[in-house]
Amino acid sequence: MTTVPGRRSSTFTRLLRHGFTDPSAAERLLDLPELSSVRADPVLFDALGATADPDLALHGLVRLVEAEEPDERQILLDTLVTAKPLRDRLLGALGASEALGDHLARHPRDWQVLVTYEATDLHPGVREFEQMLCDVVDPDSLRVAYRRSLLSIAARDVCGTTDVAEVAAELADLATATLRAALAIARADAPSDAAQCRIAVIAMGKCGGHELNYVSDVDVIFVGEPVDGAEESGALQAATRLVAHMMRICSDTTVEGTIWPVDANLRPEGRNGPLVRTVSSHLAYYQRWAKTWEFQALLKARPVAGDPELGAQYLEAVSPLVWQAADRENFVGDVQKMRRRVVDNIPVDRVDRELKLGPGGLRDVEFAVQLLQLVHGRGDSTLRVGSTLEALGALADGGYVGRADAAQLDEAYRFLRAMEHRIQLYRLRRTHMVPEDEADLRRLGRSLGLRTDPVAELNRAWRRHASVVRRLHEKLFYRPLLDAVAQLAPGERRLSAKAAGVRLEALGYADPAAALRHLEALSSGVSRKAAIQRTLLPVLLGWFADSADPDAGLLGFRQVSDALGKTPWYLRLLRDEGAAAENLARVLSAGRLAPDLLMRAPEAVAILGDPEGLKPRSRDHLEQEVLAAVGRAPGAEAAVAVARGVRRRELFRTTAADIIGSYGTEDNPAETDPGALVDRVGSAVTDLNAATLSGALRAAVRERWGSTLPTRFAVIGMGRFGGHELSYGSDADVLFVHQPREGVGEEEASRAANAVVSEMRRLLELPTADPPLLIDADLRPEGKTGPLARTLKSYGAYYRRWSLVWESQALLRAEPMAGDKELGRAFVELVDPLRYPVEGPGDEAVREIRRLKARMESERMPRGADPTLHTKLGRGGLSDVEWTVQLMQMRHGWAEPGLRTTRTREALAAACAADLIPAEEAQMLDEAWVLASRVRNAVMLVRGRPGDTFPSNPRELTAVGRYLGYEEGHVGDMLDDYRRITRRARAVVEERFYGASG
Structure with a gap:
């Protein structure tokens, strides 16, 4: 075939179009006389172009044709052109595997194994492969027959007749037939040894799991027994010689x-x-x-050769041990460490190309699946399968893995295994490294069906699947629930009525019969929901038991599950998402408030599965959400209902974070700084109530005046609200201030402002099952007899003329919370001179503050209350600390900027920094204030209603103790500690507030 210099022939162009990378060399090959009868046939060009590497396929075909005798050569070429199945199989194998091309060049007649295309030929098993190996008489003939069989598997593989799982299973079946043939040769070579012993060959690893690679070590274990009458040691020696010979037959080169x-x-x-x-x-x-990894290896054990009865006997003996392996101490941790060691031992320069062992590789899928099998397979026999993909399907069917996760892992694993197969098939070498050479990557990509830009498409697909594997491996392999399930004792894994009743009573459930009814309702049936809950419940029961009220925890779980059980994400969240299940258990069994909030908004359980979900949201974020929801609502009452819904959800977020921070979980240890917990709750509830008031204000204004009120309006927080120190049950102490807009008379403005206040209060006081948000405006000028809202000018006039010392003290905690921000700042500027008077309050004012405090102690303490345990008015309680700090603020705030804060702890720290109080005394006051605040929060969490003293109910008192970090049976220590800490604080108050040092 000659061409004009400088011009390309039509054949050259055609070859380029069909994917040849060296069309000049291909032209020369096509010019060979041996291909004269087919060189121009378009069928041949199309078939070559469809292969992974057309250049390699043509080169292999030429070598095969050249090796054939002339008569046989023409039969091959004629069949190649007329029989599409043969053409696709033969050229497909030659284009994907240089090694199989070498084999056909040595054994050209072996192409005929690819001729048949019957249905029975598509998926041969052990019997068919044994027939293909039946004529072997020595190791060399076995090797040739093995490669011939391998050729048939590879040809169907590259043509897409079999999928990756079927290919792996066929390779395992071929290995089985080969082991049997090799053992037969070894027996024939040593009949005297064969006469002394019974041998069973147990396949392990990928061969045992029916998922072998093209080139892989075949892992085995050998079992031997003497035949009747033979001596054991001699029989084992004979068996050892036989299996060693068998190994050499397979392994020798x-x-x-x-x-x-x-x-x-x-x-x-x-x-x-x-x-x-x-x-x-x-x-x-x-x-x-045996070590943990040895039981993991036995998961795939399967008798494949030798004496079948002996193989079955071995499997029957060791299988129970496999399914008891997860009972071993630190089992899950051992498996996880083993996986990490494998990754750590990969050379740094290879880890990114390691398809099997690297992060996101095949072993990540296999280890995750095997770990789940061993943990859950103890009680579920459907998981006791060897194949990774079959096991993954069984885990999904049983609810142990989410269907979406299982589908993604299945797809990724198949793709990565297909990559591994094609990489090994090229030269039939044992490797798991993704090649770096461009030509190798191109051939690999084309072999997987990627044709537009094979290299780029391959890299994208590989990285995408590896990323999926890595993410799901981390999620499944390291999830806390798995370790908790593994640690269950055998009797805890099945919820049989009798055993469960005894177990529940031992765990501390007060009403085991009711608990059993809940368990039955949750776990009975064959639904996926019931299957998942059967996995979750044994672990949850233990977590509930680690609380003051296990019965309430279980009841709450049933209620939440009844509400959300048909929601696909709910049980998936508990099973898969980090510490969600443990978080839910802690929240449901810690008292009434959090479960009550959750029952009214069950979808909020999603918060527990989000690593960021327990973090409080900022006031700006909350206010934006509330105002947007109010703007969409059809009327004022609907608007406030929506705002309450946001408040309900966010209160649950805050209570859940508080409970988990106090109790701790495996993933989230308990907060070691109680002050941080108190501050977090106080700030979160304050911000939430401020946002809710903003929503109520917007709703009240919109209902009557549209977008603009005739007067500018602001809500000023007072008391613990202004101090960002609200507890769950606190009222919102407020003042309302307004300023008439330009052109609006003061009387009209006042009517509008007071009407808005009345409407806000009405809307917020509408009957609801949610925790109330009560507005208390009694700290306003003239108290209950004064107008609800005043102008800024009116406040100024009143404070200049009539203000009492207690009002100056109350204003220490004044801070704008809602409404017009500029007006709020103006109010603060107005009252600053009053609350931080230059040179401080006079002696008479200080005496008046002390008289008011003493009077409050004597008159407001509830009758019968223990003054040593009352958190608000009792000895060393909130009032004692706050009044002491506030007196220092009034005296020194004009000179010490750090004291000009509405927050008690912040002001106390500033006073200590300014040497106004010794550090030791400041610490005593701070400790008492934090403890009293935590007790109030605990009471609300446990009882669902506010209280200023410890509960009298023993179970509730124990729950309060658990929140504060005291184990069951140590409530006496808790009360003693409270009295001790507050007694020390009271001594400081006596000195600093009432005494000369004050």
Whole structure:
């Protein structure tokens, strides 16, 4: 074939179009006389262009044709052109595997194994492969027959006749047939040894799991027993000689190559142990010495050759041990450490190309699946399968893995295994490294069906699947619930009525019969929901039991599950998302408030599965959400209902964070700084109430005046509200201030402002099951008899003329919370001179403050209350600390900027920094204030209603103790500690507030 210099022939162009990378060399090959009858046939060009590497396929075809006798050569070429199945199979194999091209060049007649295309030929099993190997008489003929069989598997693989799982299973079946043939050769070579012993070959690893690679060590364990009348030691020696010969037959390298190495290092004691053991010897080793990884390896054990009865006997003996392995101490942690060690041992320059062992590789899928099998397979026999993909499907069917997660893992695993297969098929070498050479990557991509830009498409697909595997591996392999399930005792895994009743009583459930009814309702049936809950409940029961009220926790879980059980994400969240299940257990069993909030908004349980979900949201964020929701609502009452919904959800977020921070979970240890917990709750509830008031204000204004009120309006927080120190049950102390807009008379403005206040209060006081938000405006000028809202000018006039010392003290905590921000700042500027008077309050004012405090102590303490345990008015309680700090603020705030804050702890720290109080005394006051605040929060969490003293109910008192960090049975210590801490604080108050040092 000649061409004009400088011009390309039509054949050259055609070759380029069909994917040849070296069309000049291909032209020369097509010009060979041996291909004269087919060189111009378009069918051949199309078939070559469809292969992974057209250049390689053509080169292999030429070598095959050249190796054939002339008569046979023409038969091959004629069949190649007329029979599409053969053409696709043969050229597909030649274009994907240089090694199979070498085999056909040595054994050209073997192409005929690809001719048949019957349905029975599509998925051969062990019997068909044994027939293909039936004529072997020595190791070399076995190697040739093995490669011939491998050719048939590879051809169907590259043509898409079989999928990756079927290919892996066929390779395992071919390995089985090969082991049987090799053992038969070894027996024939040593009949006297064969007469002394029974041998069983147990496949392990990928061969045992029916998921073998093209080139892989075949892991095995050998079992031997003497035949009747034979002496055991002699029989085992004979068996050892036989299996060693069998291993050499498979492993030795000759001109025909190697079949594959047979690896017996998974046997007891590894390479240091005897090659063959009896069943009893294996059993003794596994019962006494085996490590965790050895039971994981036995998960895929399968008898494949030798004496089938002996193989079955071995499997029957060791299988129960496999499904008891997860009972071992630190089982889950051991498996996780083993996986990490594998990754750590990969050389740094190879880790990014390691398809099997690297992060996001095949082993990540396999380890995650095997760990889940071993943990959950103890009680679920459907999980006791060897294949990774079959096991993954069973885990999804049983609810142990989400269907979406399982589908993504299945897809990723198939893709990565297909990559591994095609990489190994090229030269039939054992490798798991993704090549770096462009030509290799191109061939690999094309072999997987990527044709537009094979290299780029391959890299994108590989990275995408590896990322999915890594993410889901981390999610499944390291999820806390898995370790908790693994730690359950055998009797805890099944919820049989009798055993469960005894167990529930031992765990501390006060009403085991009711608990059993809940368990039955939650776990009975064959639904996916019931299956998942059967997995969750044994663990949850233990977490509920680690609380003051296990019964309430279980009841709450049933109520939440009844409400959300048909919601697909709910149980998936508890099973898969970090510490969500443990968080829910802690929240449901900590008292009434959080579960009550959750029952009215069950979808808020999603907060518990989000790592960021327990963080409080900022006031700006909350206000934006509330105002947007109010703006969409059809009327004022609907608007406030929506605002209440936001408040309900955010209160749940705050209570859940508080409970989990106090109790701690495996993923989130308990907060070690009680002050941080108190500050977080106080700030979160304050911001939430401020946002809710903003929503109520917007709703009240919009209902009557549209977008603009005739007067500018602001809500000023007072008391604990202004101090960002609200507890869950606190009222919102407020003042209302307004300023007439330009052109609006003062009387009209006042009517509008007072009407808005009345409407806000009405809307917020509408009947609801949510925790109330009560507005208390009694700190306003003239108290209950004064107008609800005043102008800024009116406040100024009143404070200049009539203000009492207690009003100056109350204004220490005044801070704008809602409404017109500029007006709020103007109010603060107005009252600053009053609350921080230059040179401080006079002696008479100080005496008046002390008289008011003493009067409050004597008159407001509830009758019968223990003054040593009352958190607000009692000895060393909130009032004592706050009045002491406020007196220092009034005296020194004009000179010390740090004291000009509405927050008690912040002001106390500033006073200490300014040397106004010794650090030791400041610490005593702070500790007492934090403890009293925590007790108030605990009472509300436990009882669902506010209280200023410890509960009298023993179970509630225990729950308060658990919140404060006291174990059950130590409530006496809690009360003693409270009295001690507040007694010390009271001593400081006596000195600093009432005494000369004050």
